[in-house]
Amino acid sequence: MAKLTLPCDVETIRALKVGDFLELEGRIVTGRDSAHHWLLEHHQADVAPLLAGSVIYHCGPVVKRHEDGHYSFVAAGPTTSAREEPYQADVIGRYGLRGVIGKGGMGAKTLKGLQEHGAVYLHAVGGTAQVLAQAVVEVEQVFMLKEFGVPEALWVIRVSGFPVVVTMDSHGGSLHAEVEKASRQKLEQMLGLAS
Amino acid sequence: MLTPEQWTAKLVEVIARASTQLPPDVVEALRRSRDAEIEGSLARKALDSILHNIELAASNWQPICQDTGTPLFWIHHPIGMSTRMLVAACEEAVRRATGKQLLRPNAVDPLTEKNTGHGQAPGIPTVHCEEWDSPEVEVRLLLKGGGCENCGTQYTLPNQALKADRNLEGVRRCILDAIQKAQGKGCSPGIIGACFGGDRSSGYIESKRQLLRPLPDHNPIPEIDALEQDIVAQSNQLDIGPMGFGGNTTVLGVKIGHLGRLPASYFVSISYMCWADRRAGARIAADGTVTWLE
Ligand code: SF4
Numbered sequence: 001m002a003k004l005t006l007p008c009d010v011e012t013i014r015a016l017k018v019g020d021f022l023e024l025e026g027r028i029v030t031g032r033d034s035a036h037h038w039l040l041e042h043h044q045a046d047v048a049p050l051l052a053g054s055v056i057y058h059c060g061p062v063v064k065r066h067e068d069g070h071y072s073f074v075a076a077g078p079t080t081s082a083r084e085e086p087y088q089a090d091v092i093g094r095y096g097l098r099g100v101i102g103k104g105g106m107g108a109k110t111l112k113g114l115q116e117h118g119a120v121y122l123h124a125v126g127g128t129a130q131v132l133a134q135a136v137v138e139v140e141q142v143f144m145l146k147e148f149g150v151p152e153a154l155w156v157i158r159v160s161g162f163p164v165v166v167t168m169d170s171h172g173g174s175l176h177a178e179v180e181k182a183s184r185q186k187l188e189q190m191l192g193l194a195s
Numbered sequence: 196m197l198t199p200e201q202w203t204a205k206l207v208e209v210i211a212r213a214s215t216q217l218p219p220d221v222v223e224a225l226r227r228s229r230d231a232e233i234e235g236s237l238a239r240k241a242l243d244s245i246l247h248n249i250e251l252a253a254s255n256w257q258p259i260c261q262d263t264g265t266p267l268f269w270i271h272h273p274i275g276m277s278t279r280m281l282v283a284a285c286e287e288a289v290r291r292a293t294g295k296q297l298l299r300p301n302a303v304d305p306l307t308e309k310n311t312g313h314g315q316a317p318g319i320p321t322v323h324c325e326e327w328d329s330p331e332v333e334v335r336l337l338l339k340g341g342g343c344e345n346c347g348t349q350y351t352l353p354n355q356a357l358k359a360d361r362n363l364e365g366v367r368r369c370i371l372d373a374i375q376k377a378q379g380k381g382c383s384p385g386i387i388g389a390c391f392g393g394d395r396s397s398g399y400i401e402s403k404r405q406l407l408r409p410l411p412d413h414n415p416i417p418e419i420d421a422l423e424q425d426i427v428a429q430s431n432q433l434d435i436g437p438m439g440f441g442g443n444t445t446v447l448g449v450k451i452g453h454l455g456r457l458p459a460s461y462f463v464s465i466s467y468m469c470w471a472d473r474r475a476g477a478r479i480a481a482d483g484t485v486t487w488l489e
Binding site: 019021034059060061062063064074075076077079080082103104105123125126127128129130131133134148149150151152163165167175176178179180182183184186187190191192193 | 237240241244245247248251252255257258259260261262263296298299300301303308309310312340341342345356357358368371372375378379380382429432433434435436437438439440441469470471
């Protein structure tokens with residue numbers, strides 16, 4: 001399994017293809033619905049340098065607050081990415097993201113954004129919250145915790161050996177589109193529906 | 196008789212078990228699917244990760260998935276027991292389990308868009324209470340994740356696009372269509388709970404209740420049993436696979452119930468449950484002794 005150290009440059013990302021397994025190392029930021037809206041409202045200058053060259057993780061973790069005030073991730077699998085479809089490409093472009101981690105894949109608009117900006121969609125295995133929480137070695141800081149609540153806040157985390165699969169690359173390849181199309185054809189055949 | 200406080204404590208135990216210990220029949224089904232995938236494939240790797248995750252969660256008593264879902268309780272209680280007390284105990288148990296990180300603070304007020312912070316809100320958890328003749332209480336709990344809940348859908352028959360009429364063949368077509376549309380988004384391999392008949396709300400509730408059935412069980416009605424097996428086999432030919440990566444296992448089980456319908460309506464209601472099929476069941480005797488159910 002190849003390693004991908006974050007932040008990284010565009011060339012590294014352009015070399016990745018659909019089907020590649022990667023282990024992520026370095027700093028990433030979690031964000032889901034509220035975070036995407038917030039990132040597009042204004043240029044969020046505090047978070048921007050943390051996002052540049054790195055990836056945003058569609059994840060709403062279970063987090064433990066320790067007595068001394070530091071946090072750790074108790075459970076941290078990916079959440080459905082499709083909800084960010086209207087916003088993702090813009091967030092990638094504006095903040096110089098090199099990718100997204102999530103589950104279920106994303107649509108045509110994001111795929112185009114990935115091509116344009118040089119970014120990839122990384123699929124983590126949905127539901128494997130414990131395996132992935134183990135790969136979160138440190139919670140560095142958190143943004144918008146009070147406003148958004150634990151699952152929606154932007155958690156800045158350091159990961160090591162964080163397993164993902166490239167399912168959408170920066171050359172227009174999408175495993176999700178392929179599987180969708182092939183399975184539709186099979187279903188139509190099975191049910192005798194005209195295609 | 197247990198006090199409300201003691202009931203709350205018992206219900207926290209049920210939540211802890213559901214959130215952290217996947218039922219053995221589901222683990223077994225996932226092991227078998229793992230072996231059915233080609234070595235080195237994305238599907239096999241995904242299932243390896245899933246199986247490893249299940250072990251980690253079980254041995255550390257940590258949530259299997261961070262989305263601990265909507266808690267759905269089905270309770271059978273003896274004659275004369277207060278259902279208001281039981282509902283209040285379920286709500287308190289959810290708040291307490293959230294405080295212990297067994298559940299994620301998972302309830303949002305859609306008007307203010309604020310997370311309540313303690314996992315509970317109007318309608319969360321949902322609690323169905325039913326009286327029975329036994330002196331014991333039976334609690335069944337399903338933690339239904341959001342990603343898979345979003346894959347739930349309802350059809351009205353006839354449906355021309357699917358060539359689905361008002362019969363079992365029509366039901367089959369709807370369920371297969373829903374599975375294909377879900378792709379990997381509900382964290383496949385999934386388990387399908389379905390109901391034909393009923394109205395729009397009762398149909399969905401019954402489709403969820405079907406998810407309480409253990410995977411290896413058989414529908415008592417032979418034609419529906421055959422339909423359930425058929426749909427499993429057919430959906431596994433669609434090559435959607437774990438996480439939608441492609442592969443031989445898209446669905447682990449299909450469970451179908453039915454309810455009376457109005458002459459005018461024919462609904463097929465479908466609930467998609469992810470591989471993290473977190474259900475727990477317990478019989479609780481009057482003295483508080485707990486027997487865990489499959
Ligand atoms: S659908 Fe996936 S992410 Fe959601 S609860 Fe189930 S396993 Fe977890």
